[in-house]
Amino acid sequence: MLQAGHSTSHLPKKQVVLPFYKSVEIAVKSIKARFFRSMITTMSLILAISFFSYTKFNANIAKTVFIADDKAAVQKLLHLGYEPVNYKDGQGTSPKERWILFLSLLVCVVGIVNTQLMAVTERFRDIGTMKCLGALDRFILRLFLIEAGLQGMIGASIGALFGVLIAFFNTFIRFGTSAWNFISFNDSGMVILTAIALGCMLSILGVLYPALLAARMQPVEAMKGKD
Amino acid sequence: MEASIVRVSGVTKNFTMGKSQIQVLKGIDLEIGMGEYISIMGPSGSGKTTLFNMIGGLDKPSSGSVFIDEVDISQLDAYELAWLRCRKIGYIFQTFNIIQVMTALENVTLPMVFGGISDDDAREKGMELLDLVGLKKRFQHKPFELSGGQQQRVAIARALANDPAIILADEPTGNLDLSTGEEIIFLLKMLSREKNVTIISATHDLKMLNVSDRVVWISDGRIEKIENRDELSISIGQISETHT
Numbered sequence: 260m261l262q263a264g265h266s267t268s269h270l271p272k273k274q275v276v277l278p279f280y281k282s283v284e285i286a287v288k289s290i291k292a293r294f295f296r297s298m299i300t301t302m303s304l305i306l307a308i309s310f311f312s313y314t315k316f317n318a319n320i321a322k323t324v325f326i327a328d329d330k331a332a333v334q335k336l337l338h339l340g341y342e343p344v345n346y347k348d349g350q351g352t353s354p355k356e357r358w359i360l361f362l363s364l365l366v367c368v369v370g371i372v373n374t375q376l377m378a379v380t381e382r383f384r385d386i387g388t389m390k391c392l393g394a395l396d397r398f399i400l401r402l403f404l405i406e407a408g409l410q411g412m413i414g415a416s417i418g419a420l421f422g423v424l425i426a427f428f429n430t431f432i433r434f435g436t437s438a439w440n441f442i443s444f445n446d447s448g449m450v451i452l453t454a455i456a457l458g459c460m461l462s463i464l465g466v467l468y469p470a471l472l473a474a475r476m477q478p479v480e481a482m483k484g485k486d
Numbered sequence: 487m488e489a490s491i492v493r494v495s496g497v498t499k500n501f502t503m504g505k506s507q508i509q510v511l512k513g514i515d516l517e518i519g520m521g522e523y524i525s526i527m528g529p530s531g532s533g534k535t536t537l538f539n540m541i542g543g544l545d546k547p548s549s550g551s552v553f554i555d556e557v558d559i560s561q562l563d564a565y566e567l568a569w570l571r572c573r574k575i576g577y578i579f580q581t582f583n584i585i586q587v588m589t590a591l592e593n594v595t596l597p598m599v600f601g602g603i604s605d606d607d608a609r610e611k612g613m614e615l616l617d618l619v620g621l622k623k624r625f626q627h628k629p630f631e632l633s634g635g636q637q638q639r640v641a642i643a644r645a646l647a648n649d650p651a652i653i654l655a656d657e658p659t660g661n662l663d664l665s666t667g668e669e670i671i672f673l674l675k676m677l678s679r680e681k682n683v684t685i686i687s688a689t690h691d692l693k694m695l696n697v698s699d700r701v702v703w704i705s706d707g708r709i710e711k712i713e714n715r716d717e718l719s720i721s722i723g724q725i726s727e728t729h730t
């Protein structure tokens with residue numbers, strides 16, 4: 260039988276802890292348990308990131324085409340409205356593309372903030388309970404950040420692969436078999452990696468404010484939320 | 487009485503509602519000894535939960551102090567307060583507050599995780615505690631697969647996780663039917679004896695009277711009277727007449 264040890268006050272270190280792997284464990288549980296909600300949160304990210312990687316992939320192709328100066332291919336691109344000056348050097352994308360990319364990513368972050376605020380409200384009680392059990396503010400913050408990071412990673416990976424895949428087929432539709440000459444697997448890999456990193460960042464950025472709200476909440480406030 | 491584990495001294499609590507201020511606690515003085523079973527009785531709205539939150543370090547008094555082990559808890563920083571909540575006090579709520587995404591066992595071991603206890607030890611002790619509350623077979627169940635009474639048992643096991651000196655229970659039987667409520671009360675009583683835990687339970691459930699060492703009657707933010715068990719048995723007929 261367990262014995263009560265009231266001597267806890269004499270422990271040398273009065274510090275509560277939450278090991279990192281435990282945070283990940285809990286975060287994974289939360290994602291699984293709220294799979295549908297996680298999917299919705301991630302959906303806008305998937306779309307934005309696939310758009311991003313699609314655009315970047317195409318920009319890479321355009322750059323290669325213009326530099327290789329393949330007459331037929333250049334003609335096609337010019338016909339589609341690609342301007343060589345944007346792709347040969349500089350940013351690698353046209354100002355219009357950059358503007359649309361920026362807007363789509365902004366909308367995506369706003370969407371994430373919105374759904375995460377709702378998600379946090381739904382979890383007030385759990386957050387309050389955890390605080391009663393001894394959780395520090397930063398445990399709560401960390402849980403939300405890890406959760407968002409994982410969601411971002413998954414969503415961005417799906418989005419990046421999806422976007423690149425579409426762009427890949429699109430390239431074949433445009434250029435036929437000569438597409439092989441313009442596709443660089445290194446560049447495509449870079450596009451995917453950049454997209455995934457960007458997605459994680461956006462996901463974490465979107466959860467920052469909701470997570471801070473949650474972490475700062477006093478246990479009593481959190482508990483009385485909804486009965 | 488042994489040395490006091492909880493001392494409430496001149497605690498008042500005001501809430502501001504728009505422009506007006508209401509005083510919910512109007513000066514509470516209370517001393518609770520180690521291992522006592524205390525019931526805080528009073529009608530709904532009398533300030534039981536508010537007092538519960540003060541004693542548990544979940545909210546700060548407007549004036550006055552709460553001492554736990556003779557330490558004024560308003561002087562504690564965030565880390566010490568978290569430590570107090572984790573190791574020194576176990577909480578039980580009317581609404582059970584089992585974390586929805588976790589299994590029974592994970593709920594019970596969570597305070598031990600925060601307390602820095604290794605996974606294996608936490609698991610072993612979690613199973614012992616679930617056994618103690620009669621839910622050993624249900625350790626892998628999620629809250630939604632458990633009845634209210636079972637959820638409250640999980641909450642009790644969780645409250646005991648770090649061998650707290652104090653268990654605070656706010657209307658632990660409030661959401662349970664009569665017989666389940668009774669089982670929970672006897673479980674708490676059994677645990678308080680076995681583990682020498684101090685139990686402070688806010689309630690308006692008169693079934694609690696029989697198991698209490700002392701009953702603190704509170705009404706409109708003030709302590710009306712404090713009765714020992716022996717005094718109680720005399721007045722109990724009268725109580726059931728006045729509280730129907």
Ligand SMILES: Nc1ncnc2c1ncn2[C@@H]1O[C@H](COP(=O)(O)OP(=O)(O)O)[C@@H](O)[C@H]1O
Pocket residue numbers: 501502503510528529530531532533534535536537
């Ligand atoms: N956060 C708050 N803000 C304003 N009034 C509150 C708050 N919490 C409690 N009260 C008021 O304080 C009184 C006592 O509440 P409570 O302590 O919950 O009573 P009990 O638990 O005995 O039913 C009630 O009138 C309630 O409306």
Ligand SMILES: [Mg+2]
Pocket residue numbers: 534535536656657
């Ligand atoms: Mg109450």
